[in-house]
Structure formats: structure tokens, C-alpha cells
Amino acid sequence: xxxxxxxxxxxxxxxxxxxxxxxxxxxxxxxxxxxxxxxxxxxxxxxxxxxxxxxxxxxxxxxxxxxxxxxxxxxxxxxxxxxxxxxxxxxxxxxxxxxxxxxxxxxxxx
Numbered sequence: 001x002x003x004x005x006x007x008x009x010x011x012x013x014x015x016x017x018x019x020x021x022x023x024x025x026x027x028x029x030x031x032x033x034x035x036x037x038x039x040x041x042x043x044x045x046x047x048x049x050x051x052x053x054x055x056x057x058x059x060x061x062x063x064x065x066x067x068x069x070x071x072x073x074x075x076x077x078x079x080x081x082x083x084x085x086x087x088x089x090x091x092x093x094x095x096x097x098x099x100x101x102x103x104x105x106x107x108x109x110x
Contacts, residue, residue, distance in 0.1 A: 008048065009107060010035070015044040024054050024077065024087070026070055029109045031087050049107035051091050053100050061096035065089050068103055077103050086110055 013027045015038040023034045025046055032046025033054070056062070057071065057078040068077045069084035078084060087105055094101035 009050075010045055010047055012043050012045050015040055015042050019044055022052075024052075024070060024075055026075075026085065029085070031070060031085060032105065032107075047105075049105055051102060051104050054103045055099060056094060056101040058097040058099055060094075062090040062092075062094035062101050064091070064093055068101075077101055 011030065011032065013030060016025065016027050017040050019025050019034045019038050021034055021036050025032060025034050025044065030046065032048040033052050035045040035047055038044035055076040057076055057080070060079050062079065066079060067089055068079060068087055069081055070087050071078045071080070072084050077087065087103065089104050090101060091104040092102040
């Protein structure tokens with residue numbers, strides 16, 4: 001195909017703010033995990049699909065397969081849908097309280 005550019009699982013975008021490697025980042029409707037540190041406006045590679053340990057809303061318990069969202073205020077993974085963007089699902093159960101959870105990013109743009 002002459003029009004194919006790349007698979008799209010790793011994309012390079014301008015960092016919306018200073019980001020650190022491993023952080024959940026959202027640029028418009030594109031969500032992924034930063035592959036490296038980047039200053040605001042610099043190119044950062046986002047990994048859009050895969051299983052990651054990410055910060056979560058501590059006061060929530062997760063069940064395997066539960067839909068997860070990126071909290072618009074904190075940037076953490078949450079089960080709260082209202083006002084937030086879906087990012088994938090819980091890959092493992094997570095306790096309440098706990099600071100991190102295992103997330104399966106699905107790579108869909110919403």
C-alpha cells in the first residue's frame with residue numbers, strides 16, 4: 001500500500017506538558033504511556049496499547065475487565081466515567097486503597 005504510514009501503536013506527538021517516562025498522557029483524543037521524559041512541546045513517543053502499571057484513584061477497588069478512564073483532573077486511572085475519557089480495562093484486580101493498578105490500554109481513539 002502506498003498510503004500506509006505506520007502501525008500506530010507507538011506515536012510521536014508534542015508533549016502537552018512536561019511528562020515523565022511511564023506517565024499516562026493525553027493529547028487531544030490520543031491516550032498513551034510516555035516512552036521517555038519530554039518537556040512541554042517536545043516530541044514524546046506514546047505507547048497506545050499494552051498492559052501497564054499506572055497510578056489509580058486510591059479509594060477504588062477494581063475487578064478484572066472493569067472499564068477504566070483517565071481522570072481529567074488528576075490524570076490517574078479511575079472507574080468514574082463521568083467527565084473522563086475511557087482508556088481500556090483493568091487487567092488485574094486492585095484493592096481499595098491502593099496507589100496503582102494494572103491497566104490494559106486498548107489503543108482506541110474516542
